[in-house]
Amino acid sequence: MIVLGLESSCDETAAALVTGDRVVLAHRLLGQEAAHRPYGGVVPEIAARAHVEALEPLIVAALGDAGLTLADVDAVAATAGPGLIGGVMVGLVTGKALAHAAGKPLVAVNHLEGHALSPRLVDPGLEFPYLLLLVSGGHCQLLRVEGVGRYSRLATTIDDAVGEAFDKTAKILGLGFPGGPAVERAALAGDPRAVPLPRPLKGSAEPHFSFAGLKSAVARAAGAYSAENLAASFQAAVVDCLLDRTARALDASPGVTALVVAGGVAANAAVRGALEALAAERGLPFVAPPGWLCTDNAAMIAWAGAERFAAGMIGPLDAPARARWPLDPTAEPVRGAGVKA
Numbered sequence: 001m002i003v004l005g006l007e008s009s010c011d012e013t014a015a016a017l018v019t020g021d022r023v024v025l026a027h028r029l030l031g032q033e034a035a036h037r038p039y040g041g042v043v044p045e046i047a048a049r050a051h052v053e054a055l056e057p058l059i060v061a062a063l064g065d066a067g068l069t070l071a072d073v074d075a076v077a078a079t080a081g082p083g084l085i086g087g088v089m090v091g092l093v094t095g096k097a098l099a100h101a102a103g104k105p106l107v108a109v110n111h112l113e114g115h116a117l118s119p120r121l122v123d124p125g126l127e128f129p130y131l132l133l134l135v136s137g138g139h140c141q142l143l144r145v146e147g148v149g150r151y152s153r154l155a156t157t158i159d160d161a162v163g164e165a166f167d168k169t170a171k172i173l174g175l176g177f178p179g180g181p182a183v184e185r186a187a188l189a190g191d192p193r194a195v196p197l198p199r200p201l202k203g204s205a206e207p208h209f210s211f212a213g214l215k216s217a218v219a220r221a222a223g224a225y226s227a228e229n230l231a232a233s234f235q236a237a238v239v240d241c242l243l244d245r246t247a248r249a250l251d252a253s254p255g256v257t258a259l260v261v262a263g264g265v266a267a268n269a270a271v272r273g274a275l276e277a278l279a280a281e282r283g284l285p286f287v288a289p290p291g292w293l294c295t296d297n298a299a300m301i302a303w304a305g306a307e308r309f310a311a312g313m314i315g316p317l318d319a320p321a322r323a324r325w326p327l328d329p330t331a332e333p334v335r336g337a338g339v340k341a
Contacts, residue, residue: 003309004062004073004098005302006055008091009083009111010137011035011042013054014298015062017073020306022121026065027299028058037177041167048086055094062298070102075314077305080108081322082138088321096317107305108319112327114300115262116145119287121303126287131256133246133275136263137163137180140209142249143327144256148307153328154249158336159212162238163265169218169234173227183231184268190232195225197237202244207252208334209245214238239274246275250282258285267294 001020007013011032017025032050036042063069078095081088092108099106115134120126131154132143140162142155160168163180170179175186197217200210218234225233250259259279265271272288279286293300308314 001074001306003075003077003302003305005298005305006078006091006095007296007298007301008051008087009079010296011047012296013051013058015058016298016302017062017066018299018302024299026062028062029297030054040171040177044084044086047084048090051087051090073104075105075107075305075309077107077109077301079111079301080319081325083111085323092321105314106317107308108315109301109304110325114304117304117307118262118289118293118300119260122289123287127257129256130258130260131253133261134263135162135265144253148311151327153331155207155245156334157209158334159210162211165211165215168215172219172222173230186228186231187235190228192232192236194229195221195233197233199237199240202241235270239270243274243278258287260287264295267291
């Protein structure tokens with residue numbers, strides 16, 4: 001089985017070809033950091049236009065890298081949400097057109113499911129069910145992954161996602177864009193104990209996350225401490241919150257095969273190291289994709305498409321583009337989080 005994957009949900013345009021036996025035949029990605037850097041964040045209209053210009057050449061290049069044509073592909077998988085709706089529409093409509101023209105099945109993929117299943121692309125031994133900490137710019141969730149298309153949300157953020165907090169902290173400290181890597185670099189030169197910052201909801205019986213108060217505390221402390229010390233202290237606070245909430249979820253989720261982390265923030269070395277130690281304490285394997293597979297990419301979309309295709313989960317050509325699309329639509333609403341959760 002060979003699946004062509006397309007990703008355009010935010011500010012990376014990507015195309016990849018992945019086989020059902022976990023071989024990445026080709027992977028092309030074009031970022032937009034230079035276009036958005038003057039604004040300190042992603043501008044949806046600029047992102048959508050860039051996807052329109054970049055996607056077709058990337059698809060052609062990926063097919064060329066693999067020595068394939070569209071006729072050799074068994075299915076086309078495209079991100080159908082959640083994300084910036086303009087970008088999602090570009091990728092999904094392109095996927096529909098290719099699938100229709102070539103007579104191939106379309107698999108409409110939830111971007112979050114791409115992250116959730118990406119560890120299985122690199123670890124054939126990872127079996128269901130596993131506990132997933134999904135941490136990205138738009139989401140911070142703990143999910144019990146029971147199988148393809150089967151997710152039980154145990155916790156989510158009641159306000160900001162952890163990746164968003166990294167980006168805002170970078171902006172407050174003048175560290176540049178993208179914010180997550182910038183904060184991590186600055187933290188290497190700082191003292192994580194230098195700035196007294198809060199750990200929202202740490203120790204709480206409530207299962208969820210909160211990062212808005214931490215972000216506000218960084219804003220109040222800016223100017224009184226060096227950017228390096230603030231970055232290091234912020235990162236340490238984030239790690240403490242993630243560990244506390246994840247440990248609580250492990251207590252409430254017996255029988256999992258592994259502790260897994262995915263999403264853009266999973267590329268952060270301090271976060272990965274702390275979670276690996278927690279998994280070792282609990283006697284569980286720890287699984288994290290390599291850094292390139294943590295950030296938005298098309299290989300994870302192709303792999304999720306392959307998993308769904310193998311399970312007979314093929315989407316119709318009129319599958320809608322969605323700005324919001326929870327992995328667990330049956331989860332109870334959370335105070336403050338709205339439908340984003």
